Amino acid sequence: MKSTYRALYIFAISLAAALAAILLGAVVLEILGKDPLAVYKVILTEPLKDLFGLTEISVRMVPLILVALGIAISFRSGILNIGAEGQIQMGVIAAAAAAIYLPPLPKIVILPLVLVAGALAGAIWASIAGWLKAKLNVSELLSTVMLNYIAAQLYGFLLRGPMIDPAELQVGSGTPQSVRLPKAAWIDRIIPGMRLHYGFVIAIVLAILVYVFLWRTKWGYALRAAGAGPKAARYGGIKVETCLIAAMALAGAFAGLAGAIEVTGLHRRAIEGISSGYGFSGIVVALFGGLHPAGIVPSAFFFGLLLIGADMTQRIMSVPANMVLVLQGAVILSIIAAKMLIADQYLFERFARMLEKRGRKAAGGKTKAGAGKAGAAKVDRRREQP
Amino acid sequence: MNNEPIHSLAVEGITKRFPGILACDSISLDVGEHEILAIVGENGAGKTTLMNILMGLYQPDEGKILINGREVHFRTPVDAYATGIGMVHQHFMLVPNLTVAENVLLGMREFQKFLWQDMEGVRKRIREISERYNLPVQPDAYIWQLSVGEQQRVELVKTLCLGARFLILDEPTSALTPQETDDLIALLKRMSSDLSIIFISHKLAEVTALSDRIAILRQGKVVYRGTTSGQSVSNLASLMTGHEVVLPCNECTGGSGETILEIRNLKVRSDRGFFALDGLSLSLQKGEILGLAGVSGNGQRELADALAGLRKVESGSILFRKKELANKSPRSIIEAGIGYIPEDRNEEGIVPPFNVRDNLILKDFRSKHFCKGPFFRFDETRQNAEELQKRFDIRCASLNVAAGSLSGGNIQKVILARELARKPEVLIAVYPTRGLDMGAEEFIHERLLELRSQGTAILLISEELDELLNLSDRIAVIFKGKILATMPTRETSKKKLGLLMAGISGEGAA
Numbered sequence: 085m086k087s088t089y090r091a092l093y094i095f096a097i098s099l100a101a102a103l104a105a106i107l108l109g110a111v112v113l114e115i116l117g118k119d120p121l122a123v124y125k126v127i128l129t130e131p132l133k134d135l136f137g138l139t140e141i142s143v144r145m146v147p148l149i150l151v152a153l154g155i156a157i158s159f160r161s162g163i164l165n166i167g168a169e170g171q172i173q174m175g176v177i178a179a180a181a182a183a184i185y186l187p188p189l190p191k192i193v194i195l196p197l198v199l200v201a202g203a204l205a206g207a208i209w210a211s212i213a214g215w216l217k218a219k220l221n222v223s224e225l226l227s228t229v230m231l232n233y234i235a236a237q238l239y240g241f242l243l244r245g246p247m248i249d250p251a252e253l254q255v256g257s258g259t260p261q262s263v264r265l266p267k268a269a270w271i272d273r274i275i276p277g278m279r280l281h282y283g284f285v286i287a288i289v290l291a292i293l294v295y296v297f298l299w300r301t302k303w304g305y306a307l308r309a310a311g312a313g314p315k316a317a318r319y320g321g322i323k324v325e326t327c328l329i330a331a332m333a334l335a336g337a338f339a340g341l342a343g344a345i346e347v348t349g350l351h352r353r354a355i356e357g358i359s360s361g362y363g364f365s366g367i368v369v370a371l372f373g374g375l376h377p378a379g380i381v382p383s384a385f386f387f388g389l390l391l392i393g394a395d396m397t398q399r400i401m402s403v404p405a406n407m408v409l410v411l412q413g414a415v416i417l418s419i420i421a422a423k424m425l426i427a428d429q430y431l432f433e434r435f436a437r438m439l440e441k442r443g444r445k446a447a448g449g450k451t452k453a454g455a456g457k458a459g460a461a462k463v464d465r466r467r468e469q470p
Numbered sequence: 471m472n473n474e475p476i477h478s479l480a481v482e483g484i485t486k487r488f489p490g491i492l493a494c495d496s497i498s499l500d501v502g503e504h505e506i507l508a509i510v511g512e513n514g515a516g517k518t519t520l521m522n523i524l525m526g527l528y529q530p531d532e533g534k535i536l537i538n539g540r541e542v543h544f545r546t547p548v549d550a551y552a553t554g555i556g557m558v559h560q561h562f563m564l565v566p567n568l569t570v571a572e573n574v575l576l577g578m579r580e581f582q583k584f585l586w587q588d589m590e591g592v593r594k595r596i597r598e599i600s601e602r603y604n605l606p607v608q609p610d611a612y613i614w615q616l617s618v619g620e621q622q623r624v625e626l627v628k629t630l631c632l633g634a635r636f637l638i639l640d641e642p643t644s645a646l647t648p649q650e651t652d653d654l655i656a657l658l659k660r661m662s663s664d665l666s667i668i669f670i671s672h673k674l675a676e677v678t679a680l681s682d683r684i685a686i687l688r689q690g691k692v693v694y695r696g697t698t699s700g701q702s703v704s705n706l707a708s709l710m711t712g713h714e715v716v717l718p719c720n721e722c723t724g725g726s727g728e729t730i731l732e733i734r735n736l737k738v739r740s741d742r743g744f745f746a747l748d749g750l751s752l753s754l755q756k757g758e759i760l761g762l763a764g765v766s767g768n769g770q771r772e773l774a775d776a777l778a779g780l781r782k783v784e785s786g787s788i789l790f791r792k793k794e795l796a797n798k799s800p801r802s803i804i805e806a807g808i809g810y811i812p813e814d815r816n817e818e819g820i821v822p823p824f825n826v827r828d829n830l831i832l833k834d835f836r837s838k839h840f841c842k843g844p845f846f847r848f849d850e851t852r853q854n855a856e857e858l859q860k861r862f863d864i865r866c867a868s869l870n871v872a873a874g875s876l877s878g879g880n881i882q883k884v885i886l887a888r889e890l891a892r893k894p895e896v897l898i899a900v901y902p903t904r905g906l907d908m909g910a911e912e913f914i915h916e917r918l919l920e921l922r923s924q925g926t927a928i929l930l931i932s933e934e935l936d937e938l939l940n941l942s943d944r945i946a947v948i949f950k951g952k953i954l955a956t957m958p959t960r961e962t963s964k965k966k967l968g969l970l971m972a973g974i975s976g977e978g979a980a
């Protein structure tokens with residue numbers, strides 16, 4: 085009985101949060117002089133109308149899922165990785181370098197090597213922060229952000245100097261990008277004419293593997309214990325410091341792999357701005373998905389939809405695509421608020437009591453239950469903060 | 471109604487359900503002015519839940535709370551405090567990274583002015599209270615530096631600072647030394663002249679010494695209500711458990727003579743940096759229970775931590791079967807066959823968000839028995855949990871609930887079940903029966919004696935002299951990080967131990 089209340093409660097809060105986010109966005113749109121309803125309609129329905137929209141959403145989902153999986157592992161292990169952006173860039177560089185500088189080899193050999201190179205680079209980059217945390221107790225928030233800056237500079241330097249496409253220098257346009265990767269290092273497209281590539285399959289398979297890893301293996305147990313109760317974990321013989329470094333390395337590996345897949349599956353050369361904020365959006369996707377693969381995949385779909393929808397509104401309704409950032413911000417805020425409310429025992433108790441009373445009344449005669457649950461939760465929330 | 475005195479507090483028909491469990495089943499109770507009501511009952515009987523409802527932490531499913539005959543609704547503990555009801559929780563509610571004064575400040579609105587905190591005012595208030603009631607605390611010590619007993623005192627001071635006129639104390643004595651307990655009982659007796667008190671305890675001697683009236687809970691129901699006078703401890707025990715409780719006694723045949731653990735000249739630092747163990751030596755024989763008596767804070771925690779590999783050993787050695795264990799990793803110590811029941815059961819003994827099943831394999835989750843390659847064998851872990859639940863009578867709605875949601879005594883049973891079932895060669899048991907009801911205590915004592923007869927060496931760290939005298943083959947007394955004396959249990963007495971624990975040794979104690 086209580087658990088159904090719990091589910092209802094979470095649903096009501098989530099609904100209220102979503103409404104709040106939409107409302108916030110609507111205010112901004114109103115200021116811009118656009119019709120919020122029409123814009124939302126475009127954002128939420130236009131991309132779903134044809135195969136192109138759907139495949140483009142899936143294309144965005146790949147890095148979002150991969151980054152979010154890594155974030156989920158690190159957060160669950162008690163270390164907050166916000167350096168995925170830099171880890172993606174390191175992954176791109178390593179993957180591109182491997183593809184360009186390795187001798188010509190058959191695809192079956194080179195492609196895995198390239199992807200592993202990307203994952204490894206991300207892992208090493210992230211482990212620096214993990215190591216600093218474990219050995220010197222340096223806050224990972226600080227170190228990962230700093231490492232982001234370094235990675236960004238390094239990335240820019242390499243694309244402008246050592247790795248720049250010689251053709252760019254000849255022509256003199258000097259666009260910072262590498263040469264095209266050899267065909268053997270490409271991830272194939274799934275549907276002819278669409279950009280969707282097999283990286284999508286990799287991402288989904290990895291989502292399942294991460295679930296198995298975290299909840300079905302002893303390694304996952306150790307990591308989760310280190311995150312959920314470090315003192316007890318140490319007592320139980322788990323090396324918490326090692327877990328922190330391992331979790332960070334895994335998170336970095338996922339981000340690095342995301343970079344490697346972007347470069348081999350989509351752009352096929354290292355270009356500027358390739359990470360396009362996935363490192364940060366991935367955090368939101370992970371939190372929105374409850375730090376669980378089963379939540380991360382749909383949540384990545386939702387954010388992919390927002391991204392594509394924003395592109396389309398820009399084209400169709402000339403609303404700046406940056407609007408999507410505003411929406412993202414609104415969504416983040418409402419998620420945080422919703423999370424706090426969901427964790428709020430008092431509020432839940434009151435909600436359950438209210439439903440129960442209604443249920444009893446309903447059983448007694450007139451039925452009125454079910455109506456306006458979200459609204460009621462919102463009223464409660466206001467009363468909660470005097 | 472802010473400063474209205476509380477003449478009476480009553481609950482009527484309080485019912486509270488948790489998933490799969492009826493924690494309180496239509497409970498009615500009342501407490502009058504200046505009265506002390508004791509609530510006793512088995513682990514998981516619903517005592518804490520009822521008190522949490524009184525404090526507005528939980529909402530009852532049914533029933534109401536009446537103060538001075540008027541119905542009240544507490545939505546949060548803030549409401550309860552505003553009415554003058556304060557509670558010292560069974561699990562401490564202190565922020566470890568803050569100082570004592572800062573913790574007190576958290577609940578005190580009047581000392582928090584816009585962007586400015588009147589720390590001096592708080593300190594003054596703390597000093598006032600601690601002097602008035604003779605409860606020494608250091609306002610500027612960090613909580614993480616304090617022993618459990620000291621934290622308990624801070625909780626009490628905090629509650630009093632917040633202006634509580636109706637005190638709820640949930641197992642306040644379970645972490646205190648016998649001396650502290652006596653002081654607290656005397657203090658509460660004095661305080662009852664201007665306060666009303668609800669007092670929860672598993673120690674029936676305290677209950678009979680302190681309370682005016684008694685209520686006994688069993689499985690969420692009030693099964694007995696009456697005045698204290700005329701009730702004996704054994705009478706209460708049988709009312710509570712439904713059978714007569716006889717704590718088992720060690721027959722004192724002594725160990726096997728074969729030394730299994732030898733501690734030499736151990737030096738270990740406390741959290742605060744001084745030497746908590748200052749050249750401690752001790753040896754443990756196979757098949758014996760060595761009781762370690764001492765007032766808490768004399769190095770017990772550090773000794774246990776060092777033996778478990780959780781604290782750095784500065785010098786000295788720990789020889790287990792002639793092999794050095796000092797500064798080995800906790801894992802290698804566990805694998806060598808050393809078990810450890812820690813003092814801090816809520817944070818150290820269990821991973822609170824993990825379910826009971828997962829907590830029961832905390833030390834064995836890598837073993838071949840529970841894992842096939844890296845993958846868990848879920849059938850095995852479930853079977854293990856079901857078996858231990860039955861054997862140790864762990865009461866919980868299901869094995870899949872978070873261990874942190876169990877009642878205090880049942881958390882302790884989870885830890886005991888895990889540690890005892892591993893059949894360690896050496897078991898370090900720190901306050902193993904703290905927070906357990908009489909029936910469970912009897913059961914655990916039996917298990918400890920059984921392990922002993924199977925050859926396990928047990929280092930029993932306790933402040934309960936009765937427990938030590940009942941179970942130990944030998945008793946050592948720890949004082950200021952050193953062993954003052956070690957003697958066979960039959961050659962000692964409560965009085966002698968009491969003197970030694972106070973640091974009076976040699977001729978004076980003879």
Ligand SMILES: Nc1ncnc2c1ncn2[C@@H]1O[C@H](COP(=O)(O)OP(=O)(O)OP(=O)(O)O)[C@@H](O)[C@H]1O
Pocket residue numbers: 488489491493511512513514515516517518519520560865866867871875876877878879880905
């Ligand atoms: N938040 C919760 N969620 C689920 N079950 C709970 C929760 N709190 C308590 N319970 C369950 O309610 C029952 C009563 O617990 P309670 O803590 O009131 O017992 P208690 O009488 O204080 O026991 P103890 O002497 O061990 O402290 C237990 O079975 C416990 O598992």
Ligand SMILES: [Mg+2]
Pocket residue numbers: 517518519560640877878879
């Ligand atoms: Mg309790």
